[in-house]
Amino acid sequence: MTPRGWAVLTLAGLTVALLVAVALLVPWHRPPAPRADQLAALRDLPAEQVARARAFRGALRPGGWAALAVGLLVALAVGLTPLGGRLVELVARPFGGHWVAQAVLGGLAVLLVADLLTLPFAAWRQTVLTRYGLSTQGWGGWTADLLKSYAVSAVVGALALLGFYTVVRLAPRWWWAFGAAGAAGLVVLLSFVLPVLVEPVFNRFTPMEQGPLRTELTALAARDGVPVRDVLVADASRRTRAVNAYVSGLGPTRRVVVYDTLLREATPAEVTSVVAHELGHAKDRDVWTGTLTGALGAALGVVVLYLLGSAGLLLRLAGVDSIAEPRAFPLLLALVTVAGLVTAPAQALVSRRVEARADAHALALTGDPATFEAMQRRLAGVNLADPDPPRWEYLYSASHPSTVERMAAARAYARETGR
């Protein structure tokens, strides 16, 4: 069998593995709370809070979609015309066109062009966040964060580009197989190292100070049977007024992180409710699920790129001979960008299901639906979340159930358990 035949076979295998993983690991069985309960919850929210949140989301919306559109157009313009290939050549020219310069510097230049052209939208978003009082950051801090994120992307990107094009040179016929394994490995590695290498670039993390709350949270984790080494507090207040918490890392790098803004804004019982949700993610191994499906998706993506990349039409448009040469990186980027936009609703759907399970876990663990609902109100109020966002936007991009869905879930739980 030819490498291409093996690639088709691998594609089929990875597709089945991904579908099985998603079918088994994502909680599909739990239906959302009835719409009538959601509408009742919406009516219970202060009208001015809802109006202000909708005005804020409405102000963000045009720039958000424009940034997506411009990002797509730029990716298509550099990927489906010879422009991108020429940029790669140009950047590598001072180095005699050496393949390493083409692969790393050329690749990073293409990424930078795409980033810079959407930069005005990011800046405009920051003006909206400031206008509504959500951002606590001046332009100096904002620029510093931006430069840090470019630096992190440049390091990760350079390593990935160098690794990928080295494999392509060493195994010209089988690079897709090594590339798929490498992409999957990179996803797993990043899950382990992001919390210890990347997150500290942007925030300072300190163990939650000793006191009744820490004791309560540690006892909660013990009661839940979830080993949590530490509850960390992130100094998010230097950037935002928004409140949040999350769990990240795997094995030895797993941690529950709460924003310092959450500790300032919410009552101890509400913080407990939030941490109970995060413990749900830990208990159900959601980071593992995300890592596994991400790794399978990345491997699948490499094989799809290899197969698509042998389509003569795409290569002719990009003005390259093979998808495997560094000058074809802009074409790869265009295909990845389109794939990201097309699969966004599926990723959001999976995320919402996983988040709803963590909510159910929080309700069962705390047995306190009233505080859970109060916390959802507070989250929506402080973060200026539209409690019941437009359906199309929700379906395309919402990573969490809406505020009214979460409130309705708490009410359904209260009804079922008589609390």
Ligand SMILES: [Zn+2]
């Ligand atoms: Zn969550």
